[in-house]
Amino acid sequence: MERCRMVFSGSGGQGVITAAIILAEAAVLYENLTAVQSQSYGPEARGGSTRTDVIIADSTIYFPKVTQPNVLVCLTQEAYGKFYPIIRPGGMLITDPRFVRLEKKVDARQFELPMYQTVMEKIGKPIVFNICMLGAVVGITQLVKPESILKVLETRIPKNFLEMNRQALDLGLALANA
Amino acid sequence: MSDIDTGSQEAGDRGKTLESGMPSSEIKFIQGNEVCVEAALYAGLDFFAGYPITPSTEIAEHLSARLPQAGKTFIQMEDEIASICAIIGASLTGHKVMTATSGPGFSLMQEALGYAVMTEIPSVIVNVQRGGPSTGLPTHASQGDVNQARWGTHGDHAIITLTASNHQDVFSITVDAFNLAETYRTPVILLFDEVVGHMREKVIIPAPGQLPLVERLRTSVREGIDYHPYLPREDGRLPMSDFGGVHRYNVTGLVHDMWGFPSGNPQVVQGLLRHLVDKINNNAREIARYKTYFTEDADCMLVSYGSSARSALHVVMNRRQRGEKLGLLELQTLWPFPAHVVRDVCARAEYVVVVEMNMGQVLEQVKLAVDKAQKVFLANRIDGVFINPTDIRNILRLIQGKGV
Numbered sequence: 001m002e003r004c005r006m007v008f009s010g011s012g013g014q015g016v017i018t019a020a021i022i023l024a025e026a027a028v029l030y031e032n033l034t035a036v037q038s039q040s041y042g043p044e045a046r047g048g049s050t051r052t053d054v055i056i057a058d059s060t061i062y063f064p065k066v067t068q069p070n071v072l073v074c075l076t077q078e079a080y081g082k083f084y085p086i087i088r089p090g091g092m093l094i095t096d097p098r099f100v101r102l103e104k105k106v107d108a109r110q111f112e113l114p115m116y117q118t119v120m121e122k123i124g125k126p127i128v129f130n131i132c133m134l135g136a137v138v139g140i141t142q143l144v145k146p147e148s149i150l151k152v153l154e155t156r157i158p159k160n161f162l163e164m165n166r167q168a169l170d171l172g173l174a175l176a177n178a
Numbered sequence: 179m180s181d182i183d184t185g186s187q188e189a190g191d192r193g194k195t196l197e198s199g200m201p202s203s204e205i206k207f208i209q210g211n212e213v214c215v216e217a218a219l220y221a222g223l224d225f226f227a228g229y230p231i232t233p234s235t236e237i238a239e240h241l242s243a244r245l246p247q248a249g250k251t252f253i254q255m256e257d258e259i260a261s262i263c264a265i266i267g268a269s270l271t272g273h274k275v276m277t278a279t280s281g282p283g284f285s286l287m288q289e290a291l292g293y294a295v296m297t298e299i300p301s302v303i304v305n306v307q308r309g310g311p312s313t314g315l316p317t318h319a320s321q322g323d324v325n326q327a328r329w330g331t332h333g334d335h336a337i338i339t340l341t342a343s344n345h346q347d348v349f350s351i352t353v354d355a356f357n358l359a360e361t362y363r364t365p366v367i368l369l370f371d372e373v374v375g376h377m378r379e380k381v382i383i384p385a386p387g388q389l390p391l392v393e394r395l396r397t398s399v400r401e402g403i404d405y406h407p408y409l410p411r412e413d414g415r416l417p418m419s420d421f422g423g424v425h426r427y428n429v430t431g432l433v434h435d436m437w438g439f440p441s442g443n444p445q446v447v448q449g450l451l452r453h454l455v456d457k458i459n460n461n462a463r464e465i466a467r468y469k470t471y472f473t474e475d476a477d478c479m480l481v482s483y484g485s486s487a488r489s490a491l492h493v494v495m496n497r498r499q500r501g502e503k504l505g506l507l508e509l510q511t512l513w514p515f516p517a518h519v520v521r522d523v524c525a526r527a528e529y530v531v532v533v534e535m536n537m538g539q540v541l542e543q544v545k546l547a548v549d550k551a552q553k554v555f556l557a558n559r560i561d562g563v564f565i566n567p568t569d570i571r572n573i574l575r576l577i578q579g580k581g582v
Contacts, residue, residue, distance in 0.1 A: 021378060025207040028380045035207070038377040041233070041317035062492035063567055064377050064485075 001033075003057040004143055005066040008133075009083050010075030010099075012050045015130030020052040022152045023134060023144065027056045030148035036064040049078045056143055071141060072108070073133060075099055094136060111140060113175045119168055128168035135172020146173060202385040210374040211236035211278075213345045213381050214304060215244060217352035218276050220383070221391055223302075224250040225273040227264035229257055229283060232316045233372040234306035237278035258283035262290040262303065269299045270429065272394060272420035274356055278304035281323055282313050284330070291365055292331035293431045295454060298408070298416060300359035300394070302352075304368040306375040309562045318562030319372040321484055324539040327367045328513050334451055336458035338465055339367040339513040343487040345381035348374060350389065351467065351510055357392040358465060362457055363416055369512060371535070373485035373564050394418060399425070408450075409436040414457060459514050466516035469508040470523060472498055476505025478574065479527035480557075481520065481544055482534060483509040485564060490533040492567045493574075512540070517547035529577060530554045535565055 006023075008016040017039050024035035039052040053066040068088040073095075074080035080100045087093055089107040098116045115132045119125070131153070138146055146169060153165050206216070214237055218226075226245055230238045238254070245252040251268070255261040258279050265275035279287065284305045294301050307323045309315025323330075327339040338358050342351040348370065355366040397417035399405040401424035410416050419425040428438035433450055435441045458465065471494055473479065482490040487508040497504045507523045509516065524530045524544070530553055532541040538556045545551040557573040559565040575581065 021207075024378060028207045029205060034380060036377055036379045037207075038373070041372075041376065061379070062488045062495065064373065064379070064488060065564060065566065067566065067568075 001058050003055065003059075003061075004071065004141060005069050005088070006054045006056075006071040006073070006137070007051060007066050007069040007083060007086070008054070008073040008075075008137075009049065009051045009079035010073075011079070012048060014050075014075050015127075016050060016073070016075060016133075017052045019130040019134040019137075020054045022131075022149060022156065023137065024054050024056065026144045026148040026152045030151050031144050033058055033144075034061055036061045038064055049076065049082060051079070051083070071137065073137065075133065077101065092140060094133070094140065096133075111136070111176075113172075115172060115175060118171050118175060122171055123164055123167055125164060128164055131165045131168040132172040132175075135169040135174075136176045137172075138169075139173040139176025146170075203388065204383045206381050206383060207378055208345075208381065209236055209376055209378050210345055210348050210370060211306065211376070212240055213348045214278070214352050214368070214370070214375075215240040216381070216383055217349040218302070218356070219244060219248070220349075220386075220389070221353045221356035222274045222393070223276050223356070224248075225265060225268040225275045226251070226277065227253040227255050227261045227268070227275075228277045228279065229255050229261050231258075231280045231283050233308055233375050234278045234280050234283075234304060236375070237304060237306070258286040259290065262287040262294070262301075265301050266290060266294050266297070266299050267421075269301050270297075270418075270421040272396075272418075272423070274300075274360075274394075276302040276304065276356075278306065280306050280308045280316075281310040281320075281326075284323060284326065288326075288330040288332075292333060292335065294365040295331065295335045295337065296431050296433075297429050298363040298454075299365070300356075300363055301365045302355045302359055302368060303365055304370065307369060307371045315562045317372070319485065319535055319564045320560075320562065321369075321371055321486065321535040322537075322539070322560075323369060324512055324534075324536065327369050334455060336364075336455045337367060337513050338362065338364060338458060338511070339369050340467065340511055341369045341371075341484045342510055343374060343482075343484055343491075343508060345374075345379050347510065349381055349383070353389050353391070354467065357390070360392040360394055361415070362461070363418070364458060367513075369484070371484045373488075396420070397425075401425070406436045407438045408434060410453070462514040462516060463518065465511055465514060466519055467510035468516060468519055469506075469510065471495075471506040471508070472503075473505040473507060473523050475503055476526075477503040477528045478505070478577075479524050479530045480504065480506045480570070481509065481524070481530060481532045481540070482506065483512060483540065484534075486533045486535055489565050489567050489570060493570045496567070509540070515543045515547070517543065520544055520547040521549075524548050528553065531557050531570070531573065531577065533557045533565065533570055535559050 010016045024037040027033040027035045070091040269275040309320040342348045359366045405425040432440040480490040
């Protein structure tokens with residue numbers, strides 16, 4: 001496989017870091033891949049703009065940060081403004097039109113997916129917005145199988161919330177394939 | 179990869195044992211700080227006292243759950259001075275102990291660290307480095323505490339300081355730290371950094387028994403017979419007796435004789451200081467842990483450690499694909515400084531580039547170790563940003579006379 005470098009960005013509390021950890025853990029534990037995940041720390045990670053880097057590969061990863069992401073997810077206008085210039089030419093940009101208005105043309109495939117709206121209409125709970133985003137990323141990149149994500153969710157999420165998360169993941173996958 | 183050699187004895191066997199199907203090794207995807215926790219528990223940690231501080235907090239956080247679950251002790255102390263004093267006391271009573279902190283807390287610990295050196299009490303002190311001096315840069319990367327680990331406490335002494343750049347090595351080096359602490363009756367400093375502490379990657383938790391553990395060497399002197407706490411055996415090791423147990427003895431930070439009582443006798447003073455330094459520095463070869471990557475034919479040798487070594491290795495792997503003869507010496511033992519290793523590995527290199535996130539703390543040691551100090555250069559960052567492969571490549575271009 002080709003090494004995939006991703007940056008998920010948004011505001012603290014949207015769950016982008018959790019989504020990144022779930023994706024990387026799925027790759028390592030259930031797909032026999034290597035992955036490294038890191039994140040911005042400090043006050044900015046708690047309410048301000050937040051960023052997490054994930055690299056997934058089938059070989060050893062030395063430098064653990066992402067300088068030019070193949071896949072960039074921006075869930076706020078601020079994060080979009082800050083990070084769209086670093087996207088790797090030919091990469092993918094995933095945004096939600098509820099939060100991000102695209103301003104510039106970038107040399108990337110742009111996916112404007114109404115993830116938040118879909119989650120609110122079908123589930124009604126914003127807490128699973130990040131899992132819907134994760135479903136979209138998995139659907140678009142085909143990096144790991146959705147079942148691997150589900151296996152991680154089963155170990156991390158209380159039983160009562162599992163169905164809601166599964167639904168959110170499916171919504172994201174469906175948006176990616178639409 | 180036949181060009182990659184490792185200085186630690188266990189590393190070579192790890193793969194084999196796993197393939198033969200040891201049932202209970204376990205794959206995890208966790209932060210470096212959590213790996214340190216898993217390894218400490220594996221090594222037999224049963225007493226932790228600490229005061230949480232970024233970027234080491236996850237160590238205290240996870241141990242506060244794990245130790246009580248196993249019926250062992252976790253105490254959150256009022257500060258770092260109390261933390262290190264608590265673990266010293268607990269170790270003396272027979273426990274395997276650890277505390278974890280970062281620069282500001284490590285500064286507070288220096289006095290008691292000297293006490294542990296003087297009283298020869300096995301203990302593991304983790305410093306997940308952040309930017310300094312003072313409260314500095316809490317959430318940013320730095321490796322500025324290398325010399326503090328060596329000379330932070332006063333007086334002539336020796337110390338063991340270890341580090342690692344990836345999670346599997348964080349595991350084995352943490353276990354090693356406990357083993358060396360027991361073997362040499364000394365505090366051992368684990369000098370990690372923010373990048374390794376906070377990032378998540380895969381680690382294989384070895385099955386019990388897979389890594390050797392050194393347990394406390396206890397005296398065979400029976401109850402009712404005088405026990406000399408500072409009387410070495412023939413091999414130089416000092417058997418311990420759990421404090422508060424069957425033997426009464428004195429422990430002091432003052433220079434002391436073999437009974438542990440204060441002494442100003444010049445012969446005793448000379449003997450004790452020599453013993454404290456020699457027991458570690460004379461074993462520098464035993465204590466040296468390091469890894470070499472493509473060092474055999476390298477014209478340009480990078481020397482690095484901790485997270486910086488990941489960026490250095492990235493550059494080496496990249497340039498090797500283009501046929502450039504770069505090599506990496508990754509140090510895992512920082513103190514006693516493995517000068518013999520640096521000297522040997524760098525002997526035929528035209529130039530040596532030390533990659534670190536400070537103003538040249540290991541650079542100075544490398545300059546002392548090689549024949550020609552003029553061939554040693556520094557690739558560093560001191561702005562709180564993790565040094566990246568481009569930073570290193572830029573320095574290499576300058577050295578090669580290619581300019582920016």
